[in-house]
Amino acid sequence: MSSQHSYTNVDKRLVKSYFDSKIYIMTETAEIMKVNPDIQKERDAATIDMEELAVIIYGKEQLSKKRKLEDAVFNDPDYKCVPSAFLSREEEYEEGLRKSSLAVLKQSKLSDLIEDHKDIMAYNSNVSSINVLFDLNYGMFATTVLGQGTTEQQAKWLIPSLSHEIIGTYAQTEMGHGTFLRGLETTAHYDPNTQEFILNSPTISSIKWWPGALGKTSTHAVVLAQLYTLGKCHGIHPFVVQLRSLDDHKPLRGITVGDIGPKMGFGPNDNGYLKLHKHRIPRTNMLMKYSQVSPDGTYTKPPRSTLTYGTMTFVRVLIVHGSAIALAKASTIAIRYSAVRRQSELRPGEPEPQILSYPTQQHKLFPLLATAYAFHFVQLAMMKIYTDVNDQINNSNFSRIQELHALSSGLKAFTSWVTNAGLEVCRMSCGGHGYSQASGFPRLYADFTPSCTYEGENTVLMLQSARYLVKCVRDARSGKTLPGTVSYLSEDVSAVHSGGSSGRDLSNLDFLISLYKQRASNQVHFASDKVDRGISAGMDLVGALNSASVHLVSAAKAHSHYFIAKTFVESLKLLKASSELQNVLHQLASVYVFEGIAQSSGDFIEDYILSGSEAKTIRQLAVDLLPLIRVNAVSLVDAFSFRDEVLQSVLGRYDGNVYENLFKWAQNSPLNKTDVHPSYHKYLGPLLKRNQSKL
């Protein structure tokens, strides 16, 4: 216990000093703990002002708020516990429940600091890096009741859920159906005699599976089910179902709930199952703002079916943001560690270089660092488009819904895929120690990777995005005007560029963005032509789309890639920053744009957008930039402003004191509670001694 105690104490002090950028930190034994000199040298040599950049990333007020919300959680000893890597699954759940409950009580006393829902979410994300067990209560249960319930229904469930008299979740996904909603099998049959719905899980594959906090925590759920009334099915509708008694938390009759078992990550969350057996709920438990079933069973359908697009799109924008954050965290850990890790002797007698100085290490990490910045600017732009379109919708202008849906789908898939692979590149760039839970990487990856699957499986989303792009090509051909992000599809770009022609400035980002545009346009038209050929050959549209689906995915990727590169470059033009910071951010944008071409050079050369030698030149331009970026690499990750408690990584510590703390961290291992593990006496001792006694 004493070593664990000292561990958290050291961290607390680090935290205090974090934003002061002091070089010396006092330890509890009054021993002076020096910031690792290698990492200090990096900070001293930086040409940019880390704080200026942090303000640009977060905004001045938000940065200040962020820091206050962090102080509120990380300086509060009640939240301290042993690093979660050392907990069993049950302990993780229990600890999660403790913190979630604690957070509710604490927040009620922090009214100065916590002003709105966003603040609660930010506070909670400090309490637990994954999510607090009640997040779905606010984020999905309450939101759905608010959005789809009548005023009476809101009174009945909304306030109780927000005041934690009940805990709700959102039970949509079933064992057999996820992304394809229409396939859900849970049924809700209306019985006019009792004015009740009878809920059933008619097959094994219809069991609700995965919803967060469903297994052991939630007392209520919004359950999505196929509505049957008067002998007819009216499709998926939401019903409020009480799962557990409010007296003793026992599951109600007709309800079987439980935990679905351990996952790759998300240990503290009791993702659950729900099996319904002839479970009756009052008619008024169907959320009836848009659709209604009257007492006699008459069904009234909703005015529009696209109204739920909004939430889906919003969540996808959040995932783009989540990708930016995850990649920023991974870059921070890997780049800081690469600054303190020295390895190999280039020339006999010379000191071992920092691994950050190796071109191969730079080539792994700096394009990903640039990508983290790219995604940051993209999530800002995406959120702005979302807000704009939402405003239009509120003014009954629905013209950009499809465009927004296609863009957010493509960007969610693109950014989460890139981030997913990038996190692992960062982890492996740290050598063996990246594999230890002490690095923070295994958990970061395990908790991020579901982003590729939930809220729309990535390939499915790319196909949805692509189908819209194909439709745009047709619209353009029939003379319609295409909206903002897809208007380029009506331009004739084929004649604009021709690979290898003279006088092309390959380091000019605006010029290169026009090549991304040309590539995207080519890919979309190629896939679209493929669909058309399918139809000419006698396929129906569905068949033609299906047979072209590999190409459609490529087209949607190229479209997303173009949007991201363009947004990054354009965002920088609008920034108010010192000229040196502008200069450094321009280096990052350049490496992003160059590497994007280098890694997909086939796409560009196949269509003669670039010549082979031009592609080689651009690849070399990327490599040449790496040593320039190296100068500010540590400051560029420091500006993300992740506290040590957020990174939860011994390798990524702000002070760079990695090795001492790896050793301290390991002392927490349950296997180290005793010098001789108890299992020795059961198995190993008898085995060793059996042979000894024989001799």
Added chain:
Amino acid sequence: MSSQHSYTNVDKRLVKSYFDSKIYIMTETAEIMKVNPDIQKERDAATIDMEELAVIIYGKEQLSKKRKLEDAVFNDPDYKCVPSAFLSREEEYEEGLRKSSLAVLKQSKLSDLIEDHKDIMAYNSNVSSINVLFDLNYGMFATTVLGQGTTEQQAKWLIPSLSHEIIGTYAQTEMGHGTFLRGLETTAHYDPNTQEFILNSPTISSIKWWPGALGKTSTHAVVLAQLYTLGKCHGIHPFVVQLRSLDDHKPLRGITVGDIGPKMGFGPNDNGYLKLHKHRIPRTNMLMKYSQVSPDGTYTKPPRSTLTYGTMTFVRVLIVHGSAIALAKASTIAIRYSAVRRQSELRPGEPEPQILSYPTQQHKLFPLLATAYAFHFVQLAMMKIYTDVNDQINNSNFSRIQELHALSSGLKAFTSWVTNAGLEVCRMSCGGHGYSQASGFPRLYADFTPSCTYEGENTVLMLQSARYLVKCVRDARSGKTLPGTVSYLSEDVSAVHSGGSSGRDLSNLDFLISLYKQRASNQVHFASDKVDRGISAGMDLVGALNSASVHLVSAAKAHSHYFIAKTFVESLKLLKASSELQNVLHQLASVYVFEGIAQSSGDFIEDYILSGSEAKTIRQLAVDLLPLIRVNAVSLVDAFSFRDEVLQSVLGRYDGNVYENLFKWAQNSPLNKTDVHPSYHKYLGPLLKRNQSKL
């Protein structure tokens, strides 16, 4: 407990029926459990004979042996336990120790079946998918004593370790140094007065870190340390160090050992640390077969320094094999699940298609299936080269050592990288359920991914391989003859092919392999020229190599890729197989070769090996093959012959009964022991009721 009991019982019966390929399996309640009809249909429609292919993969005798060794473990109730995903780390370790000890006792009674070291390893790999805690005792401790110890030293430690009187491990890696051996900091100072070595860990970064089974299990270790005698350092040498008392297992004086804490995977293994403080061992504990320190401290150096290459190379060949196996397992799970998973309605009213029928799913999985086969044939070829070169070495012919080292380094890195990414593609192709531990994927990935880092970090290995290739280019220019796998570097391939010229058969694999050759040759020469230009510009060789390192890695990748594609295609020509099987394997080789070009098309077009339109054609050829491969996809993975107990995947079950068994599996979750989790009474209940009472 009863559900867990039924789970293992069902598995036992499945196992029995596995190789009989019966359609009906009896459950314990005499209920008839049908093989999922969707997967049965796949097997019925296959055009190849699964058993014929299994024999080709393993060899007739080895396949029979493999099955017997599996029966010996999987039909033995003593090894049964709850799936490890439900265990805490401590329970995992204890269970591992139990099984490891049990395996020793069992093996001694199976002398008919277990004939050699290979059989022990195979038996052990069935006992535990990762490794048995004593594997390093045999594989590294005993091997090192045998290879580097004198006859007396062998007598002292070899027999005791093989008869489990002592358990040894191999302590090389330190906190601060892994791949770069010369950087190790542990010291062994010789004291002629007492004829002892004094071992020390002089810095924190010198603490031994990572060695398997070091933390709690091993009684002895071979410790690698810098040897100092008579005031001079003679570099790294191996010393046998007793760590723990054989009476009570307590660490000896001067020895601090412990567990390094949880990792991403390898839960049961107590990867450990070792800190040495003025720890004295007799002079005779230095392994002295090649180097010696005499009683007065005189040092005698070894005759050759390359003698240890053999073991390193052998282990890398094993990792190539491990890559093939891991990718085969992942393909098996993903393809079987894709045959039973139905999703989305293409056209209203039609049944939801098996996801295996979607082109995008095929495009994810079939190239990886083909890669698993490619890597299988490559590991066979690589093992043959290893054996040949070893024979030559035993005849004092050292001419191919460097070639072997470069080839095995490149292939280890290439195959483990591809597999690492491929495992995650397979997992994510299974949608949300891939994220559950029930899928087997999280563990498969977590246990495989260190292959990219250990036994030589992949980027470092690629650079080593590339440096040899650059040296070959120089040798060729100076008129030397290049050995087998690199002889093409002396051919003038630039004139052979020119992209877009007429009459080229783009579906001819021999022709395409010649393009891979040209690409590899171009990349190696390009990197080599880059090094030469560096030298011309005044750099030393080290500096020039370092500045060209990004290109060197690309060159080594292209070289490895060429070797793999060529080996796959050539291996098939030598196979004795039915014409239909030949035909199907040719499809796999084709998709491997086509996709390899499609995914790196830039490499081929930049250098005019292919024209842009040829690259497009080849990409389309790959897509066109997918529906043909689909016919036999399930049989192609069945032939890998992984039993359900080996895959440990509910999604990859041979019988395809996924959903019923997902539900059964989840019942094991510790959170499901009670309907109401105990933590409810501590945290959630008081929170909910606090608010209720206020109302």
